[in-house]
Amino acid sequence: MRRAALAVTTLALLTASAGIADAAKKKVQVPNRYDGTWSIEVVTLDGPCDRAYRYGVQIRRGEASYAGGEFNISGRVSQNGAVRAVISRGNDAADVVGRLGRQGVGNGTWNTTGLIACSGRWNAERRG
Template sequence: MRRAALAATTLALLTASAGVADAAKKKVQVPNRYDGTWSIEVVTLDGPCDRAYRYGVQIRRGEASYAGGEFNINGRVSQSGAVRAVISRGNDAADVVGRLGRSGTGNGTWTTTGLIACSGRWNAERRG
């Protein structure tokens, strides 16, 4: 009787630990602390690009997106707040670097990589 109970307990533990091991192997999507809606002000400091813009950018699971359709964002925000992105429209693109802070603000710089040479800064403020 004891042997049967021990065998049943061992089987139950092995089954449970296999389930935990399987769960550990699966990639779990953890929300990024910077997820949410951000208002981004883009200012040109050098070059013939438009002087300033303001856009609403959504960050979800650390990935940035823009719903306006005027341009594409391929960017990420790390858990520490570091920002790296490429913003493009047609053949024009800009490399973006900077940092978001826990206080709900952030800033950085951008530089174009196309035929028109421009550069500037950006400021961010969390909106939701």
């Protein structure tokens, strides 16, 4: 009887371990601590680009998106707040790097990669 109970317990533990290993292999996406709505201010410090503008960015599961339609955002915020993104409109694009903080603010820099050379900084505030 004890051997049967031990065998059942061992089998249950092995099955549970296999289930945990399978879940780890599937890379389940978890919410990112920086998920939510952010207000971004972009300021040009060098070059002929627009001086400044502000827009809203949505972060969901670490992926950044913009619903305005004027340009596209392809970006990611890691669990430690590091930001890497590309903002593009037509053939023009800008590389964006920086960091979001747990206090609901962030900042970084950007520079264009097209024919027009511009660079600047950006600031972010969490809105929700």
